[in-house]
Each structure stands twice: as C-alpha cells, then as structure tokens.
Amino acid sequence: MLTEAVQTRRAMLGERASSTLTAINGLGAVLSAMGEKTEAVELFSEACAARRATQGDTHPETLTAINNLAAQLLEAGETSAAEELYREVLAARRAVLGDHHPDTLTSMNNLGMLLLSTSQLKDAGQLLIEAFDGACLVFGTKHERTQIFLENLATLRGYRMRVRRWHSTKTSLQE
Numbered sequence: 001m002l003t004e005a006v007q008t009r010r011a012m013l014g015e016r017a018s019s020t021l022t023a024i025n026g027l028g029a030v031l032s033a034m035g036e037k038t039e040a041v042e043l044f045s046e047a048c049a050a051r052r053a054t055q056g057d058t059h060p061e062t063l064t065a066i067n068n069l070a071a072q073l074l075e076a077g078e079t080s081a082a083e084e085l086y087r088e089v090l091a092a093r094r095a096v097l098g099d100h101h102p103d104t105l106t107s108m109n110n111l112g113m114l115l116l117s118t119s120q121l122k123d124a125g126q127l128l129i130e131a132f133d134g135a136c137l138v139f140g141t142k143h144e145r146t147q148i149f150l151e152n153l154a155t156l157r158g159y160r161m162r163v164r165r166w167h168s169t170k171t172s173l174q175e
Contacts, residue, residue: 002027016054018061021047025068037076044069058092060103067107079118086111102145105134109149116156121163128153 006027009020028043048069051062070085090107097104112127132153135146 002030016050021050021061021065025065028068028072032072032075037072041069041072041076041078044072058096060096063089063092063096063103067110071110074114079114083111083114083118086114099130100134100138102138105131105138105145105149108134109152112156113152116152116159119159121156121160125156125160128156 002023006020006023009017009023013020024043024047028040028047031043032040044065048062048065051059051065055062066085067089070082070089073079073085074082086107090104090111093101093104093107108127108131112124112131115121115124115127128149132146132149135143135149139146
C-alpha cells in the first residue's frame with residue numbers, strides 16, 4: 001500500500017514534493033523493519049538528496065531526512081558513513097535550533113551512542129552527558145526522553161567499568 005502511495009504522490013505531486021518525500025521515508029522505514037536494508041538505504045538516500053536539493057541542507061525536514069539516513073546506514077553496518085551524517089546533523093541543529101532544542105538533544109544522543117558503539121568513550125560520554133543535562137532542563141527529570149538518555153549514560157558507565165576491569169586484568173597479568 002505504501003508503494004502505491006509513493007507512486008501516486010510521485011505522479012500527482014512530483015518527485016520532490018514534501019509529502020512525496022515523506023511517503024518515501026515511510027516506505028523506507030517499513031522495508032527496513034522487514035529486513036530489506038539495501039532498499040531502505042536507497043529510499044532514505046533518495047529522500048535525503050531531494051530534500052537537500054529543494055529545501056537546503058539546514059531545513060528541519062532535511063535534517064530529519066539526513067538523520068533517518070544515518071540511522072539506516074548504522075543499521076546496515078556502515079558506521080563511518082552514519083557517523084559523518086550524524087555529525088553533520090548535530091552541527092546544523094546546534095547552529096539552527098540551538099543546543100537545547102529537543103531535536104538537537106536527540107542528535108547529541110544519536111551521535112553519542114554511535115561513538116559508544118565504536119569505543120570512542122570520551123567523546124561519547126561528553127555528548128551523552130550534554131544530551132542528558134539538556135533534557136533535564138528542557139523536559140524535566142521524569143520525562144521519557146530524559147529517562148532514555150539516562151539509560152544511555154548507564155550503558156556508557158557499564159562500558160567504562162568493563163574497560164577498567166579489562167585493563168586492570170591485563171596489567172596484573174603483565175606483572
């Protein structure tokens with residue numbers, strides 16, 4: 001049904017109409033959930049390129065499209081490409097929306113979690129702490145998003161503890 005919606009919107013509204021691109025993103029998300037990662041990346045890439053061309057690189061909808069593409073690339077195992085896009089989105093959202101906008105906080109968290117997954121603990125920690133602190137200010141401590149960011153900080157602490165244990169074990173074996 002989504003494929004039909006995309007085709008209809010393309011025919012009636014055009015390739016670059018905002019609602020066409022939203023439908024393409026929706027179809028990409030469904031394909032991703034079905035395990036069709038390559039097709040999903042292609043659709044997210046198409047929507048992202050079209051939004052960049054029609055709305056510019058810093059339009060909120062473009063930034064969401066770039067973020068969606070980054071998330072899909074990460075799921076597909078393309079960590080370096082995802083990191084580059086997450087960094088782009090975060091820089092643009094900081095510049096356009098400010099450090100405490102909910103979308104900026106989400107971008108901090110997304111990049112922080114990617115960095116955590118690649119063992120860049122220091123940089124991950126800085127972003128995750130900043131996201132959590134910002135969420136506390138913007139949403140309060142009980143808000144769902146704040147709680148998610150707190151869980152991510154707990155994940156970071158768990159990684160750091162494992163690294164310390166590994167390092168101390170390695171050091172004691174060398175003695």
